Amino acid sequence: MTTAILGSAAELGREAAAAGAEMIRKALKDRGEANVILATGASQFEVLKHLVKSEAIDWSCVTIFHLDEYIGLHADHPASFRKYLRERFMNHVPRVAEFIEVDGNSSNLAQELQRLQERIDQHPIDVAFIGIGENGHLAFNDPPADFETEDAFIEVQLDEACRQQQYGEGWFPSLDAVPRNAISMSIPQIMKSKTLVVSVPDERKASAVQGALEGPLTNMCPASMLREHPNCLLFLDPESSKLLT
Numbered sequence: 001m002t003t004a005i006l007g008s009a010a011e012l013g014r015e016a017a018a019a020g021a022e023m024i025r026k027a028l029k030d031r032g033e034a035n036v037i038l039a040t041g042a043s044q045f046e047v048l049k050h051l052v053k054s055e056a057i058d059w060s061c062v063t064i065f066h067l068d069e070y071i072g073l074h075a076d077h078p079a080s081f082r083k084y085l086r087e088r089f090m091n092h093v094p095r096v097a098e099f100i101e102v103d104g105n106s107s108n109l110a111q112e113l114q115r116l117q118e119r120i121d122q123h124p125i126d127v128a129f130i131g132i133g134e135n136g137h138l139a140f141n142d143p144p145a146d147f148e149t150e151d152a153f154i155e156v157q158l159d160e161a162c163r164q165q166q167y168g169e170g171w172f173p174s175l176d177a178v179p180r181n182a183i184s185m186s187i188p189q190i191m192k193s194k195t196l197v198v199s200v201p202d203e204r205k206a207s208a209v210q211g212a213l214e215g216p217l218t219n220m221c222p223a224s225m226l227r228e229h230p231n232c233l234l235f236l237d238p239e240s241s242k243l244l245t
Contacts, residue, residue, distance in 0.1 A: 001232045003213070005241045009201035013046020016235040020047075020127050020197040021054035024062065027126040027194075033097070034062045035123040037185070037193060038089060039139075040081040042169050043131035045088070047199050051129070052092035059093045063123050067130065067139040067190075069104035070179040071155070079171035102153070102183050109155060113183065116153040120189065128193035132200045135161035136208040136221035140184035145222035152189040156182055168204075187225055196232040203239035210243040 006012040020036075027034035038048070066085055075082045082101050090099060100119050106112040135142060142159040158166075163178040172178045190196070200209055212223035213234075219225075226232050 001227055001229070001234055003234045003236065005236045005238065007238070009237050010046050012199060012201050012235045012237050014050045016047045016197050016199045017050035017054065019233050020129055021051060021057060023127040023195045024057055028058060028061055032061060034126045036062055037065045037067060037125055037128035037130070038085055039067050039130045040084045041131055043199050043201055044129065047129060048088045052089060059096045061097055063097045064099045065120060066102060068182050068184040069102040071104045071109065071181040071183060072179055074105050079166070104183050109183070113151065113153050117151065120152045125193040127195045127197060128190060129197045129199070130190065132198065132205060132208050132212060132223040133162060134165045134204055134208055135159065136211050136223045137162060138187055138190055138222045140182045141187050141222050143220045143222060145187055145219045147187055147219050147225060149186050149188060151186055153183055154186050156184045158182055187222060191225065191229055194231065196226065196229050198226060198232060198234045200235065200240045201237045203242065205240045206243045209236060209240050213244060
């Protein structure tokens, strides 16, 4: 794992976007196509703002996946991650090869999980832009996370800390309004990505960062698994790194 501590969240976002863009350009040069995972949430605001401005990327050759989506939430709901990515990324770049959405509003979740499995099997991931949750989660894999599943996408139940984070970030009008279930990319699938670009600003993430880097490797801190990835680039700011020794 390579760790960089930047002076601000804006600087963190710029450097993370630049590192990921370099990997996308490399994949395009090597194979003529690239496959990318984009995360959502407050931690990705600055990353996506800079990523859409990246030069020398032919987005028409890039396939985009996203990590997770609430179950039962319509795509036009203010908290929908599909809506988030359309507004903060898709609307700001030329047409991509394909945006493979997680449909949490599907009437047949088993069929949706199988569809996503088949699509990501066809598109091995070059770069995954991700964050770390306040409870140490990756995507919506809350503690105790499943480190062993062979499924690319799984149905998960959100714990109270995760739901509180979503409410605290202002995505929902009340805690009761936050869904209790979601579809999430699994941790083993995330770990298959060639490069992980992990952006973690903000003091409220400091405890999770400390657990991920200095605590035991455990599914009670899902982000600790990042230490096992051969090419993980972790971007922090002074607030999120304040508990590191």
